[in-house]
Amino acid sequence: MYYVLGIDGGGTKTICLVMNEQRQILGRGEAGASNYQSIGANAALISIESAIKAAIEQTGKIQVQAICLGLAGAGRSKDIEVIQGIIRDLQQSPNLPIEWILPNNIIICHDALTALVGGIGNDVGVVVAAGTGTIVFGRNQQGQTKRVGGWGYILGDEGGAYNIAVAGMKAAMRAYDGRELSTCLVEDFKNQLGLESIEDLIEVVYRRGWGVREIASLAPVVDNAAVNGDEVAREIIDEGVRELVKATRVVVTELVGDDFEIVTVGSVWKAKSNIRKKFMESICAEFGNVRVILPRYEPAYGACLLALKQLHFS
């Protein structure tokens, strides 16, 4: 009996699953953030080790023959070197009751791939991830891949929660100035944040140490305003949908479209303003045999499948 570890490392938490060759999950552990670019390699190592340890507690000592780590932004060779260092450290760790048998069975990949494989249950299809940021990633039967977006809150992330929130705040300031249509977003942001004047958004956004995540958490203000019929908010939401459709179109077309599953993952899809419905209508109108699905499994499950696949090839 052999086992693999699948790890999903993100900006808020790290999840580790233990899977056997029958694709059965035997253990699951969670720990804190492991996006090493923000928190440093050592803190990432500690989170990953904790998640593994918590998962192994449910299995007892095991032999691990392959490990797959999906980590946010792990695309570049420099990143991969750092993460390989982390795995070497893991294999030396006295805290883990694991017998490592994985000379070459170490897979380090972008979290979009693990989200795709987990979401669909195999490694062919397209994932449209729209949380704080956005990325569209696809892989076809021939193994060709295509990525669009995922460039972060300054360079891209169109259609993501951060962008929606910022567009909403900008629209509020423009209405307040008299530059654009009036919108209930002015009052909505004031109420949401307990501000006397919308000018105090400056205090909130620049001076309270708010980061991308905190700003993104205001996206529901725009979503709710859109649901309540505010034209400006609705246009922001529709623009987000158009961006997600556009990015998806490029990926599907490049992989020689049709007959794909597209899995939607991330908080934006849970919006009340029908973002997912509008996205599905656009995509299905454009492509014949594309099906838009909800995730079947979590990304760490996808990481396990990728680890198993590596074993079968090696």
Add this chain to the structure above:
Amino acid sequence: MYYVLGIDGGGTKTICLVMNEQRQILGRGEAGASNYQSIGANAALISIESAIKAAIEQTGKIQVQAICLGLAGAGRSKDIEVIQGIIRDLQQSPNLPIEWILPNNIIICHDALTALVGGIGNDVGVVVAAGTGTIVFGRNQQGQTKRVGGWGYILGDEGGAYNIAVAGMKAAMRAYDGRELSTCLVEDFKNQLGLESIEDLIEVVYRRGWGVREIASLAPVVDNAAVNGDEVAREIIDEGVRELVKATRVVVTELVGDDFEIVTVGSVWKAKSNIRKKFMESICAEFGNVRVILPRYEPAYGACLLALKQLHFS
């Protein structure tokens, strides 16, 4: 003979002028940044004191009857309290050979007002400031004022260098993804920053500790591309012009337009891609007796005039 001090406090430097009642400049001093929101009240105090000291070295010991400080973002009452504390400290300072005679002649104002008064030479007109960020501010004969923009790099600053640079980088990523028209900006940013791949913009923008100013310094890449005929870059520049025109229109209209001088200040107006010319054409086509001028004096000069005016009223 009485004297006033006019101070222009910004994010890179602080300038102090000493003016007599004949509007003659008798001393000028420069020091480092004094935007207290970023660097703290104490560091701001040190810069302001240094600038005053350098100016007073050219005059010898003087009586100061009024002082005006124009500081970035000094609009809110909380800001004004902090700056009043700074001025109290200045009056206690043993380092300044000044006899302070200014119980009530202390003016603290937004740097847009000092830019307006310095740029035009009196306190009626409109200033269109477009540097890293943007703000349009006007004042009419009746003393009514109107401000549009100035909400910073996240909430606004449309038409400013930061926005132009970010729009250029986003366009490059979109072209690279295949989402939008191709543009020479991809190669231009790579060349400017010595990148192997445009994907390395992520390294530059998020991981090198770059701030707003550093990003804004890339605006000339877009400007040059526009000059060289790149359609995508030209559209970014034109969009910036449209935003500056729109903001100016609101201010001019609200102050019951016509017969104004509009002064343009800031680095964006020095762009090679005719931003200023396009702006002037739009504004002059729309308003009859509006004249667009270059600054007559610097903002610290405007601060002196405001200090003198206060004296004449008190």
